[in-house]
Amino acid sequence: MHMSDGAKRESWAEYLRRMxxxxxxxxxxxxxxxxxxxxxLFRWIAGKGGANVASVRQIAEALGDDPANALRAAGNMEGAPEEALDPDLQVIMRRLASPDTPEAEKDAIRTALKYLAQVAESAQPERPGRVIRRRGRAAS
Known part of the structure; x- marks a missing residue:
């Protein structure tokens, strides 16, 4: 969903309901x-709680949607203004949303974001309490 400047931005809950x-x-x-x-999902649709970037990407992938659309909505959880986002993300989101941005630039931004998300996901530490088997012994 593309919105013009000044229009109310779709919230995460609205995005999930629409999709x-x-x-x-x-x-x-x-x-x-x-x-x-x-x-x-029902909690998010009710406007309670937020999703992390990895979850937003999972949602977009499952829905077959551009992750930028899902991230834009997730950045507007519970009606939070765009200013609540990191200034660099604000610039990126404006470039992706602008009809004046060439498609080649949008594709380059999406590719870079996908790469950065993959790097961030692979760098996440293991969940606490998870049991890992090594040489027949359980280690935590």
């Missing part, structure tokens, strides 16, 4: 395809 209201989609299907629990 799951499409023909053939439901919260249950999004939960199956994204790997995110239905209760979490």
């Amino acid at each position: 799951t209201d499409r023909p053939g989609w439901s919260v249950a299907r999004l939960a199956r395809e994204s790997g995110i629990h239905r209760a979490t």
Whole structure:
């Protein structure tokens, strides 16, 4: 969904409602395809709580949507103004949303964002309490 300057930006909850209201989609299907629990999705749709970047990417991928659309909506959780975002992200989002930005530049930005997201995901530490088996022994 593209919005002109001055228009109310779609919130994360609105984005999720719109995307799951499409023909053939439901919260249950999004939960199956994204790997995110239905209760979490319903909480987000109710406007409670927020998603991390990895979850937003999972949602966009499952929906077949451009991650920039999902990230833009997630950055506007509970009606938070764009100014709540990092200034560099504000610039990137404006460039992606602008009809004056050449498609080649938008593609380059999306490619860079995807790469950075992959790097960030691979750098995340293991979850606390997770049991890892090594040589037949359990280690935590």
